[in-house]
Amino acid sequence: GYDACRKLAILSSLMTGRNVDSEKIHTEGITKITTADFDYAKAAGMTIKLLASSKLTEDGSVLAMVAPFLISDSHPLAMVNDVFNAIFVTGNMLGDSMYYGRGAGKLPTASAVVSDVIECARNQGRTIPCLWEAASAKLAEVSETEQSWFVRAKASARAEIEAAFSGRAFQAPGRDGEFGFFTDAMKEKDFNEKYEALGDKVLGRIRLA
Numbered sequence: 001g002y003d004a005c006r007k008l009a010i011l012s013s014l015m016t017g018r019n020v021d022s023e024k025i026h027t028e029g030i031t032k033i034t035t036a037d038f039d040y041a042k043a044a045g046m047t048i049k050l051l052a053s054s055k056l057t058e059d060g061s062v063l064a065m066v067a068p069f070l071i072s073d074s075h076p077l078a079m080v081n082d083v084f085n086a087i088f089v090t091g092n093m094l095g096d097s098m099y100y101g102r103g104a105g106k107l108p109t110a111s112a113v114v115s116d117v118i119e120c121a122r123n124q125g126r127t128i129p130c131l132w133e134a135a136s137a138k139l140a141e142v143s144e145t146e147q148s149w150f151v152r153a154k155a156s157a158r159a160e161i162e163a164a165f166s167g168r169a170f171q172a173p174g175r176d177g178e179f180g181f182f183t184d185a186m187k188e189k190d191f192n193e194k195y196e197a198l199g200d201k202v203l204g205r206i207r208l209a
Contacts, residue, residue, distance in 0.1 A: 004066045008052040011087070012064050015054060018137035020062060026142045028067040036172075037204055040152060040180040043172035046070045047078045048206065061140040069209040070150050083108055143189040148208040151181045157201035164194045178203060 009022035030050055041048050049071055054064040071078055076098045080086040085103030090096050102108040153161050155177050158169065167183040183191065195202055 004050070004052045008054055008064055008066060011052075012054040012062055012137065013132040016056070016062055016137045017132050018135050019132060020054075020064065020137050020139070024139055026065040026067070028065075030068050032204060033068055033206070034204065036152060036175060036178070037150075037206060039175055040150065040170075040172040041070055044070075044150075044170060044180070044182075045073050047073055049077055049080070049209075051077070051209065053209075057140050057145075059140075061138040063140040063142070063145055065142060067207060069207050071209040075209070143187070143192070145188055146185045147188050147191070148185045149183045149191055150206045150208060151183060151195070151202055152178060152204040153181060153198070153202045154178055154200075157198065160198060160201060164198065165191075182208065 005022040005025045005027055008025060009020045012020040033048060037048060047070070048068055050066070051069045051071075052066045053069075054062060057063055076096075077086055077088050080100065083102050083105035084100060086098055086100040088096070088098045103112070148167075149165075151161065151165070158179060161181050162169065165181065165183040165186075167181055169179050169181045171179050195205060
């Protein structure tokens with residue numbers, strides 16, 4: 001939601017040294033995620049998480065988005081639940097590092113708000129410098145990036161799914177009349193065109209992290 005975009009914009013700005021506008025970040029919610037999707041995630045040894053993701057591309061632009069992702073059960077972010085939040089960072093020298101703690105729920109949120117109010121009160125009449133320039137960072141076009149997907153579809157459409165996408169099909173226990181499919185990496189705009197052309201033969205889609 002909005003809060004995730006705001007936090008992602010701040011982290012992206014710190015990462016790039018330039019301003020990232022939270023209102024321009026590509027955002028998708030979880031309203032289309034169903035219990036069936038979790039059944040397929042479990043069958044594949046994965047789980048579904050709403051991730052706020054930001055990374056630098058080869059041309060120096062920032063690929064930033066908030067959206068549901070399928071991630072492996074072995075990934076550190078898969079263990080983040082309840083009122084806990086985490087930031088998973090991959091650096092060119094540091095490698096992988098995760099920062100974890102309470103960040104949701106009424107008490108942790110109230111604590112963060114009070115902390116911000118105290119900070120403002122202590123610095124009345126003072127300008128606190130930002131750690132990034134006022135110039136805007138270039139945001140990557142999400143439709144032009146490459147991504148692998150999980151697709152859930154009706155069993156009767158299997159031949160059409162396999163003709164439209166390269167990848168592999170699999171089945172979740174108890175999900176008769178449908179199947180799951182992991183696509184190979186492809187441009188989002190190409191995936192969306194093929195997915196929408198399949199109409200009601202497809203039942204859902206989620207990005208793979």
